[in-house]
Amino acid sequence: MAVTVSVPTILRTYTGGEKSVQASGATVAEVIEDLESRHSGIKGRLVKDGSLHRFINVYVNDQDVRFEGGLVAAVHDGDNVTILPAVAGGSPHGPV
Amino acid sequence: MLTIRRDLVEAMVKHARRDHPDEACGVLAGPQGSDRPERFIPMLNSARSMTFYEFDSGDDIRLHRELESRDEERVVIYHSHTATEAYPSRRDIDIAGYPEAHYVLISTRDPDSDELRSYRIIDGEVTEEPVVVE
Numbered sequence: 001m002a003v004t005v006s007v008p009t010i011l012r013t014y015t016g017g018e019k020s021v022q023a024s025g026a027t028v029a030e031v032i033e034d035l036e037s038r039h040s041g042i043k044g045r046l047v048k049d050g051s052l053h054r055f056i057n058v059y060v061n062d063q064d065v066r067f068e069g070g071l072v073a074a075v076h077d078g079d080n081v082t083i084l085p086a087v088a089g090g091s092p093h094g095p096v
Numbered sequence: 097m098l099t100i101r102r103d104l105v106e107a108m109v110k111h112a113r114r115d116h117p118d119e120a121c122g123v124l125a126g127p128q129g130s131d132r133p134e135r136f137i138p139m140l141n142s143a144r145s146m147t148f149y150e151f152d153s154g155d156d157i158r159l160h161r162e163l164e165s166r167d168e169e170r171v172v173i174y175h176s177h178t179a180t181e182a183y184p185s186r187r188d189i190d191i192a193g194y195p196e197a198h199y200v201l202i203s204t205r206d207p208d209s210d211e212l213r214s215y216r217i218i219d220g221e222v223t224e225e226p227v228v229v230e
Contacts, residue, residue, distance in 0.1 A: 010193050055191045057153045062161070064153040084156055085193020087139075090119060090148035091177040091185055 001026050003075055005035065006082040014042040023081070028058060029071040031081060046083070047071070055086040098172070098198045098214040099228045100124070100133055107136040109210050112176035112202040115141065119149040120202075124172035125163055133171040133198075141175075148187075149175045172214075174200035182211045184222050192217035198225070 005023050007015050015021050021039070025031035036043035046056055051070060058065045059082040065073040075081065104124055112120045121141050124133035137159065142152035151159075163169055173194060177185075182201035184192070192199060195218040203211040216223045 008193065009196050055193065057156065059153075059157050062157050064157070066153070082157065082160070084153075084160060086150060086153070086191065087121070087123075087156060087173055087193070088143075088148070088150035089175060089185065089188035089191050090143075090145065091180045 001075055001077045001079075003031060003077070003079045003081050005031065006080065008083055008085055010085055011042060011045055011083065014039040014045075025075055027071065027075060028052075028060070028065050028073045028081070031075055032071070055088060057084045057086050058082070059084070097226050097228060098133075098200070099131075099230060100172070102229050104133055104136055105212060105229055107138075108174050108200065109202055109212065111138045112178075112204050115176070116204045117146045117178045118144055119146065119176050119178060121149040121151065121173075121175040123159070123170045124174070124200075125166075125168040126171035128167050128169045131171060135168070146178055170194055170197050172200050173197045174202060176202045176204050178204050180205060182213045184215055184217060189217055189220055189222055195219070200227075 002022060002024050005021050007019055023031045023034045025034050032043055032046055046053055052058060060075055060079050119141055122138040125135040125137055126132045139151050139155060141149045143150045182203040199215045199217050201213050214225050214227045
């Protein structure tokens, strides 16, 4: 399953500056493993404790994969995978 | 340095005042690579919280596509603090994922005076920058 992955600026240090890279896999987890094999270090920015990082959003064809099972969400040939850093934060006394 | 039109500053402050005591958030879009904010885009704080803000992930991918189709980017990402100063919190810094953006903080803690400041947040390092209002 070949897919195109759109990479945000903050992760382009791992892709040699490329904003779009190719990867393969049948699930989001497999795509991330494949990315890691070619762009070492990127997985650590996407996955934490076996789940997608809380403040990284991953979309398959613009659908947030958290609503499709997260890392086990299916990916099909030709799909577009988009990674966006979450835009979030808050004042010093809020919940973590 | 952030150079910004007065009407855009007023729009952000007005949004922050309207949503007080919840935190407000949004972006100012501008042409890619221009470093010039031109378009005010208020976003919904999906956390609807006095101490936290977050763009809804669905809203954010739609924003991403809209900006892409117009050759624009997030020149400014703004949010308000409603009980504390306009300085990035530890969590603001940890989560900040757009090293290319100006992070604008607006404090609405004082009903009579607006506090608006701008920062770059890169690799966990915060640098305040002057704001020039045109």
